[in-house]
Amino acid sequence: MFKRLxxxxxxxxxxxxxxxxxxxxxxPQAPGKGTSVWSExxxxxxxxxxxxxxxxxxxxxARDIPGFNKFHNxxxxxxKTIMVAHGxxxxxxxxxxxxxxxxxxxxxxxMNNDIVLGKHAGAKxxxxxxxxxxxxxxxxxxxxxxMLLCGPQGNNTVDDYLKCWRERVIWVNGVSxxxxxxxxxxxxxxxxxxxxxxxxxxxxxxxxxxxxxxxGILDLENNVQIPDPNFPNTQFEDVYExxxxxxxxxxxxxxxxxxxxWRDAIQKSLWMNKGNPxxxxxxxxxxxxxxxxxxxxxxxxxxxxxxxxxxxxxxxxALKSLITEKALKDAVKWNQEAYGFxxxxxxxxxx
Amino acid sequence: MDYVIxxxxxxxxxxxxxxxxxxxxxxxxxxxxxxxAYFMADPYxxxxxxxxxxxxxxxxxxxxxxxxxxxxxxxxAACVIDGYxxxxxxxxxxxxxxxxxxxxFNGVIFAALTFFLLPYYGKVIVLFGRPEFLGFMTMALACVxxxxxxxxxxxxxxxIFGLAVGMVGEDVVSNPRLTFGWEYLQNGIGxxxxxxxxxxxxxxxxxxxxxxxxxAPPMEGNYYExxxxxxxxxxxxxxxxxxxxIIGFVTGLLPGVGGAVGDFLAYGATKAAHKxxxxxxxxxxxxxGLLGCEGANxxxxxxxxxxxxxxxxxxxxxxxxxxxxxxxxxxxxxxxxLLDDLQFTNSLAFGYxxxxxxxxxxxxxxxxxxxxxxxxxxWIYATFILAVIVYANMQYTGGWEDLALLTILSxxxxxxxxxxxxxxxxxxxxxxxxxxxxYFWGTLQLYGYKQxxxxxxxxxGFRWGELFNIYNHPIFLVCIxxxxxxxxxxxxxxxxxxxxx
Numbered sequence: 001m002f003k004r005l006x007x008x009x010x011x012x013x014x015x016x017x018x019x020x021x022x023x024x025x026x027x028p029q030a031p032g033k034g035t036s037v038w039s040e041x042x043x044x045x046x047x048x049x050x051x052x053x054x055x056x057x058x059x060x061x062a063r064d065i066p067g068f069n070k071f072h073n074x075x076x077x078x079x080k081t082i083m084v085a086h087g088x089x090x091x092x093x094x095x096x097x098x099x100x101x102x103x104x105x106x107x108x109x110x111m112n113n114d115i116v117l118g119k120h121a122g123a124k125x126x127x128x129x130x131x132x133x134x135x136x137x138x139x140x141x142x143x144x145x146x147m148l149l150c151g152p153q154g155n156n157t158v159d160d161y162l163k164c165w166r167e168r169v170i171w172v173n174g175v176s177x178x179x180x181x182x183x184x185x186x187x188x189x190x191x192x193x194x195x196x197x198x199x200x201x202x203x204x205x206x207x208x209x210x211x212x213x214x215x216g217i218l219d220l221e222n223n224v225q226i227p228d229p230n231f232p233n234t235q236f237e238d239v240y241e242x243x244x245x246x247x248x249x250x251x252x253x254x255x256x257x258x259x260x261x262w263r264d265a266i267q268k269s270l271w272m273n274k275g276n277p278x279x280x281x282x283x284x285x286x287x288x289x290x291x292x293x294x295x296x297x298x299x300x301x302x303x304x305x306x307x308x309x310x311x312x313x314x315x316x317x318a319l320k321s322l323i324t325e326k327a328l329k330d331a332v333k334w335n336q337e338a339y340g341f342x343x344x345x346x347x348x349x350x351x
Numbered sequence: 352m353d354y355v356i357x358x359x360x361x362x363x364x365x366x367x368x369x370x371x372x373x374x375x376x377x378x379x380x381x382x383x384x385x386x387x388a389y390f391m392a393d394p395y396x397x398x399x400x401x402x403x404x405x406x407x408x409x410x411x412x413x414x415x416x417x418x419x420x421x422x423x424x425x426x427x428a429a430c431v432i433d434g435y436x437x438x439x440x441x442x443x444x445x446x447x448x449x450x451x452x453x454x455x456f457n458g459v460i461f462a463a464l465t466f467f468l469l470p471y472y473g474k475v476i477v478l479f480g481r482p483e484f485l486g487f488m489t490m491a492l493a494c495v496x497x498x499x500x501x502x503x504x505x506x507x508x509x510x511i512f513g514l515a516v517g518m519v520g521e522d523v524v525s526n527p528r529l530t531f532g533w534e535y536l537q538n539g540i541g542x543x544x545x546x547x548x549x550x551x552x553x554x555x556x557x558x559x560x561x562x563x564x565x566x567a568p569p570m571e572g573n574y575y576e577x578x579x580x581x582x583x584x585x586x587x588x589x590x591x592x593x594x595x596x597i598i599g600f601v602t603g604l605l606p607g608v609g610g611a612v613g614d615f616l617a618y619g620a621t622k623a624a625h626k627x628x629x630x631x632x633x634x635x636x637x638x639x640g641l642l643g644c645e646g647a648n649x650x651x652x653x654x655x656x657x658x659x660x661x662x663x664x665x666x667x668x669x670x671x672x673x674x675x676x677x678x679x680x681x682x683x684x685x686x687x688x689l690l691d692d693l694q695f696t697n698s699l700a701f702g703y704x705x706x707x708x709x710x711x712x713x714x715x716x717x718x719x720x721x722x723x724x725x726x727x728x729x730w731i732y733a734t735f736i737l738a739v740i741v742y743a744n745m746q747y748t749g750g751w752e753d754l755a756l757l758t759i760l761s762x763x764x765x766x767x768x769x770x771x772x773x774x775x776x777x778x779x780x781x782x783x784x785x786x787x788x789x790y791f792w793g794t795l796q797l798y799g800y801k802q803x804x805x806x807x808x809x810x811x812g813f814r815w816g817e818l819f820n821i822y823n824h825p826i827f828l829v830c831i832x833x834x835x836x837x838x839x840x841x842x843x844x845x846x847x848x849x850x851x852x
Contacts, residue, residue, distance in 0.1 A: 030538050031387065031747070032678030040388045056388070057749045060538035062521045131797065172481070172796045174523025174789050179484075181688050188480040188797070202688050298392065340524050340802035 023047070023054040023080045023282070025270075028067030028089065030060040034195065035086040038268050038302055042084070045295040049285035064088055065098050072100035076273035082108060082282060083271040087263035088137040090319075094262055094328065095139075095335055095343040102271070102319075106279045107312030109286040110269035111303060112217050114228045116199040117141055118184070118192035121210040125149050125243060129168055130190040133175035133183055134339055140260035141193050142171075143334060144213065144236050147248050147256070156250020158330045165338050173340065184209075196230055196304030213239040218265040220309055223318045225261075230304055255331035258322045265319060268303060283310060323349055354399050358702055361403030362709035368404075369411025369710075370724050371732050376408040376652070380672035381551050382736060384543050384743035387679030394682040395694050399702035401673050406462070406706025407713075409652045410454040413645055414714060414721060417446045429614035429644040436636030444574045447718065448581015449642045451711045456585070457596035457646030458707035461653040466700035469660060470690055476661055478826060481797050482818060484662070485790035486830030491664055492783045493834040505772050512763075513777035516540050517784025523792045524802070535752040540760075542675035544744050544753070545781060548760025550668055551740050553768045555733045556761075574718060584638045591621050591643040599647030603654030603667070617647035653703065659684055660699075663786070668778055794818070 023046075027039045039056050047054040059067030064086065071083045083105070092098055125148050132142060150164035175183065181202055183189040191212075192203060203209045216235040219226040227235045240248045248256075270286065272279045289295045290308050300306075309315050328345060335343035368379035380401065390397025417434030430450070437446040479487070492510065519529045520539030530536040585592055595617035602613035621643025622633050631637045655667040663685020665671035674684045682689070689695045714721065744757045767774050796802075799813035821828055 030541065032681060032683070037391060037681040040391045044388075044391075059748050059750075061534055062527050062537035063525045066534045066537060166801075170797060172793050173802070174792060176683075176789070181686070182476065183480065185688075186477045186480060342524065342526060 022052045025056045025082050025084050026071050027058050027084045028064040039084045045289050049288040069099040079278050085269050087267035090262035090266045091259050105271040106274050108270035108283050110266050110309045111306050112309050113264055113267035113306045114214050116194050116214050117212045118209055119212040121208050131170040132191045133180045133189045134171055134173045140256050143256040151244040158251050158333050161252045215260050251330045254327040258327045259331055357396050357400040358403040358705040361400040362407040362706045365404035365407030366411040366710045369408035370415050376405050376669040378551050379404050379408045381547050382739040387676050390680040394680045395698040397680050398698040402699050402702030403706035406703045407710035409649050410710045413450045429618040433637050433640030440636050444577020445581040448578035449584055450645050452582050452585040453592050453642050453646040454649045455711045458649035461600050461650040462703040465653045466696050469696045481790050481793040482824045482827040485794050486827040488783050488787045490830045490834040493837040509773045509776035510780045513780025514784040517781040542671050544756050547740050549764040549774045552761035553764040558729050595643050595647040596650040599650035600654045603651035613647045613651040614644045618644035
């Protein structure tokens with residue numbers, strides 16, 4: 001029995017070890033989650049243009065940080081390893097203890113994306129208590145919701161908004177995507193939050209749902225936020241102004257802009273180590289992939305049609321310009337006290 | 352056309368794995384896990400493929416039980432009782448005729464009933480909020496622990512272990528929990544590795560240990576005449592066949608209780624319904640005994656998908672595997688909005704019905720090849736299956752950690768098998784654990800529990816009266832009462848329920 005069992009085990013490992021291939025996309029999530037699915041689509045399309053097999057390797061972990069840390073500490077020195085990062089990684093870079101640092105990498109391509117917020121048709125922002133289902137990546141969305149519900153508050157400090165938040169909002173942590181949708185449908189939750197593609201799939205055209213606002217997208221050339229071309233007239237600042245008669249401002253707004261752009265401008269992005277000899281080749285392949293109608297149609301089916309950014313230094317400079325001591329401290333405070341998240345202030349980000 | 356092709360591939364593959372002794376539907380699904388990425392562009396295609404595998408494997412499992420006396424899977428063990436003696440008497444063709452008719456009849460009827468009505472069951476789900484889900488999960492947990500095993504102590508061990516495994520990872524505000532400093536565990540323990548370790552590997556090792564030889568006994572007379580006789584038996588005793596299906600269907604709805612329990616219950620019910628003296632006693636090759644239990648397995652497979660689709664609770668290991676693979680290609684089974692998606696329910700129905708009918712036709716015409724497959728030494732196909740299981744598990748990170756965790760869980764699976772610790776109970780406790788945690792905190796927060804910052808919480812102003820009000824949450828309160836009832840019943844009952852270890 002043991003001889004056969006041993007032979008069986010050796011054969012098994014032999015078959016398995018022969019099945020690994022070339023370029024590797026490191027995904028910091030388990031299979032099946034949003035960025036993992038996006039990565040599979042990218043891998044499948046990219047290999048046509050890079051001319052070599054591209055495989056996906058998942059390294060999941062708490063808040064999707066360990067996979068990115070492993071890339072930073074070890075895997076990035078491999079010439080054929082590409083990191084896939086999502087918006088949550090950008091927010092964690094600001095607010096959590098992480099090893100990774102975007103300034104050590106070369107941007108291969110980033111989808112400049114958006115998030116859609118919905119509410120029940122006719123719900124009045126200025127009235128009643130609102131129940132919101134939270135989750136990771138929700139930070140800028142809920143801050144925007146707080147500003148819309150509360151309007152101008154004293155000096156618009158984070159403390160002013162926290163006071164209003166505790167009076168007006170019931171925050172429920174740890175609700176998965178599908179259950180958020182059910183909770184919104186049966187009235188348990190008052191706010192829907194989706195990617196643009198999911199909004200179109202699950203909410204658009206259904207009676208009782210109302211698109212509330214979007215965050216817009218980054219215009220890198222002018223370093224300003226512009227309306228989302230897929231959802232015109234829905235940008236947060238405009239919705240706020242039409243409701244409260246002025247543009248949003250103050251500490252929470254600055255903290256919001258910081259986390260919003262660090263999430264959305266790099267919501268789906270590919271990175272290689274700085275100085276990687278294959279970076280130029282992969283970047284060119286990504287450019288070809290973006291310009292290929294078949295490949296891009298497959299990608300946009302998952303994400304919605306959003307522009308890519310490939311100018312790494314310019315993008316990082318734009319994002320860096322939002323990091324100030326005050327905005328960073330306020331974002332940490334808001335995260336801790338409004339959502340109960342274990343965020344930390346990292347002064348090294350100011351350097 | 353793609354749908355037909357993939358349904359056919361699924362049917363053939365499911366049939367092949369089903370014929371292999373001991374390797375059942377769960378093993379078949381583990382081995383196709385790494386194909387998940389292929390279906391990303393069209394998840395419905397993947398769904399058709401998977402359900403065709405489930406349906407054909409469920410039927411083919413029975414053929415092995417009948418022809419070799421070795422259960423094709425635990426869910427067809429009852430078929431051995433009368434099926435194998437029939438084969439030994441040279442009536443293998445007649446027994447196959449019964450198996451084919453019964454599996455097809457119950458598979459198609461219950462698949463149609465279940466999948467086409469799934470959107471209507473979906474209307475119920477809208478009544479569920481956080482408290483209702485919490486109550487339902489508590490009830491599911493009580494069911495699996497105290498209905499699924501005779502030994503209450505071992506059941507409790509299984510549940511505690513399952514809950515602990517399910518809690519590994521992060522809490523609701525993303526703090527690491529029960530990871531013992533191993534970063535790899537921060538995303539929790541995946542369904543695929545747990546199923547491979549608890550079920551896949553231990554069953555294969557058991558086959559090695561028993562030095563399985565599975566050649567079928569010789570058949571007497573004309574094959575097609577025998578089949579025809581089997582079809583006639585089913586026509587004459589259709590009530591027994593339908594009873595078996597109904598019992599299988601009902602047991603399949605209960606998390607962790609389905610599987611072999613449904614088959615044995617159906618067999619017991621058939622015996623009870625035929626108290627008159629039998630020409631051939633039950634257990635000695637009585638065709639009624641075989642047709643009374645054979646279709647229960649197929650009906651159970653269908654109904655096990657209902658709690659999975661409605662609540663995300665897999666009622667059986669194979670349903671957990673279907674959920675895990677679908678997750679891989681971006682389809683989250685248990686997401687309520689899927690129930691409104693006609694293509695989703697149609698794909699389930701098409702795959703299952705195609706697989707059920709397809710395997711029946713293949714079995715009729717490829718009988719000789721089935722016998723040939725059964726003559727292949729166990730260690731050859733077990734090696735292939737083991738390799739695919741290892742490969743499937745290494746799709747997670749590709750690192751040594753995948754292998755380490757698979758090895759640890761396989762060792763635990765073998766221990767559980769040896770000491771009759773209910774592995775389905777572990778599985779369901781694992782699934783329910785994370786959800787109970789999520790719904791528990793969700794319910795608390797919804798009714799006034801506040802967490803201002805890490806370490807600073809408050810229950811001040813918690814609305815107990817509103818939560819425990821029968822008019823606000825009748826489903827929640829009924830579920831809690833039923834869960835308590837099951838728990839108390841398990842403590843005072845003399846027969847201590849059914850054994851499903």
